[in-house]
Amino acid sequence: MxxxxxxxxxxxxxxxxxxxxxxxxxxxxxxxxxxxxxxxxxxxxxxxxxxxxxxxxxxxxxxxxxxxxxxxxxxxxxxxxxxxxxxxxxxxxxxxxxxxxxxxxxxxxxxxxxxxxxxxxxxxxxxxxxxxxxxxxAPQRKLGRVVTVFSTKGGVGKTTIATNLAAELAKRSNRSVVLVDLDLQFGDIAIMLDTVPVRTIADIAREEEVDSEIVEACLFTHDTGIRVLPSPLRPEQSEIVTGRHVEAILGLLAESFDFIVIDLPQGLADISLTAMDAADIIFLITSLELPAIKNAGICLEIMDALGYEDDKVKLVVNRSSKEIGVDIGEMENALKRTVDIHIPSDGRLVVQSVNKGVPFVLSNPTAKVSLAIKDLARIVDPQSGGERTEKGGPYCEGISPRRRIAGMFAGIFSFFIHG
Ligand SMILES: Nc1ncnc2c1ncn2[C@@H]1O[C@H](COP(=O)(O)OP(=O)(O)O)[C@@H](O)[C@H]1O
Ligand SMILES: [Mg+2]
The missing domain is CATH 3.40.50.2300 (Response regulator)
Known part of the structure; x- marks a missing residue:
């Protein structure tokens, strides 16, 4: 070291x-x-x-x-x-x-x-x-499940979803969960959890060798029980973190945690691809706005080209609403696949939760938005029964059968033009 x-x-x-x-x-x-x-x-x-x-x-x-x-x-x-x-x-x-x-x-x-x-x-x-x-x-000795929360766009709810999913997994299954903030330039996980980190992922990258001791030393424990690896405090400190560091860190975390939930920045940068390669599940988040849907379509196509297994990528619509945005059926037609999970909009609760630094799945576990996060958790951890016995609300559709995309562009554009 x-x-x-x-x-x-x-x-x-x-x-x-x-x-x-x-x-x-x-x-x-x-x-x-x-x-x-x-x-x-x-x-x-x-x-x-x-x-x-x-x-x-x-x-x-x-x-x-x-x-x-x-x-x-x-x-x-x-x-x-x-x-x-x-x-x-x-x-x-x-x-x-x-x-x-x-x-x-x-x-x-x-x-x-x-x-x-x-x-x-x-x-x-x-x-x-x-x-x-x-x-x-390191990845060959993998035990825990790696989950990434990704989108092509900022502001669609990645950090909100990653944080609440981690808290939900820790709560419902009583298993060990680590939340990794790989939005290296402008990570928000620490502030969402109302913490000022002492050490961050940049401190790991400064070491000659990535070992479990240094990784452990850079994690903090939140009241929820989840461990957190924060992103660097300043954007300029992010440059020293490479894909190799990320690979080694994730490999080590997978050896000691049941679930590794990763918050990513927007877009397909090297580090995000490294994390998604290592992932068992990728939640691709989109909103119901046309640009977001178009980009989600392109992204699905790229992930297919990258050889990601059909079951690895789950499509999630955040702030899903029947009143505003594109009709969900039309979107599914355009993308030629069904949406796996709908997360409803709940501005009041989400903002309140961020400002208090308490994930809403803990403060309001029966709210519709919390029930939708439980559905995400069930995808990640199907073995655990959780505490919920019935499915909630019109937004919680559960896992739908999956269809692969073929002729994505044709579908999207004809939808936009003739739609
Ligand atoms: N389901 C939701 N309902 C209402 N507001 C939401 C929801 N999800 C996210 N938000 C809000 O959207 C904004 C962006 O969320 P954030 O998680 O920071 O997105 P990202 O990490 O993708 O940039 C935040 O102000 C957050 O409170
Ligand atoms: Mg974010």
Whole structure:
């Protein structure tokens, strides 16, 4: 990690050797000895618990030797790197230790400089290597469901929906939920939840390596129980956050949360595409205005071209109303697909909720707009029964059968022209 010291575990069966190593390492504030073990078994247990960056490992030890311990650490605690401490004449063991996954070695006796340089070089190389592989490795271990809330346009209700959906998921299923604000320039999640964040996603991007510790350190906990990863405080701080960071962060969050709800900025920028690639469900939000519908149509077509599964994209109309805007049936005809969820307009409640910093699904759980959010939550978490037993209001149509779009443009334009 950036400026934080390299954390070291010393493993040697001789107390005096451990003491000497500790002293040598204390001369350099770039190192921090976080523990000592006197045999391989202890070393494995402590590595798993303390997660050192570097394990300085002796070879010949009672109970379990350093080679066996290295093999276990390489497989079971791959975020720690082993450097072997050997004595002259142990060449054969050394080869075995390297084959077991050790990354470097020191032959005793060694100088302070040798010790420090070896640790630093090994660590630096490992950090670089991980920066490359982590985004690829992390999503493969995915457990939680990733949900993105997206639209082509600003002001259609993405942030409102993402925030309330996260609160609803946390409430109804009592599962762990993290809300990620990827509207990096002008994110509103923190203010919607009435919080001034101390750390943001920019603090993660500043680190050399994205690991679960730094991600965890940048989350805050809202009263609702949801954890939140806020967007940078200023737009100019957003530039250091890349698609690779986002991929790594989402991969790590998916390992420890049941649901990862992501609020996106408008439009198809690189970061949004990265998040949508990683998503299990994309809620595409539109209003009932012609430009928004036209753009939603184009967007559906692009998502199809990107190979997103049919079931991954859900069409959501926000501020749905029979009185104003385009008729829903006509819109469905134009887009050649049905709307999955209708969220009604409720200006009074939504504004009140934003100003209080309390999601409306909590303050007014039976309002129609809250019931519509419950329908979204049911799509995300179909296993959970929720507390609701019956469907509410004319706006809550539930999940409709889906039809894929073909000849989107033809449909839209003939609708606009002949409509
Ligand atoms: N269903 C709704 N009913 C009434 N007002 C809404 C609704 N959804 C969103 N709004 C209002 O619309 C505005 C834009 O919402 P916001 O969530 O910030 O959109 P976005 O994140 O897409 O830019 C806000 O003032 C919000 O209070
Ligand atoms: Mg927003």
């Amino acid at each position: 950036g400026t934080s010291p390299i954390k070291i575990l010393i493993v040697d069966d001789i107390g005096e050797t451990r003491e000497n190593l500790r002293k040598l390492l204390s001369f350099d504030c770039g190192f921090l000895v976080i523990g000592e073990a006197s045999n391989g078994k202890e070393a494995v247990a402590l590595t798993k618990r303390l997660k050192p960056d570097i394990v300085l490992m002796d070879i010949n030890m009672p109970v379990m030797d350093g080679i066996e311990a290295t093999r276990i650490i390489t497989v079971e605690a791959p975020m720690s790197t082993v450097v072997i401490l050997s004595v002259q004449g142990e060449q054969e063991y050394l080869r075995e230790a390297m084959a077991a996954g050790a990354r470097n070695y020191l032959v005793k006796p060694f100088s302070v400089d040798e010790l420090i340089n070896t640790i630093r070089k090994t660590h630096d190389l490992e950090v670089q290597r991980r920066a490359r592989i982590m985004p690829i490795v």
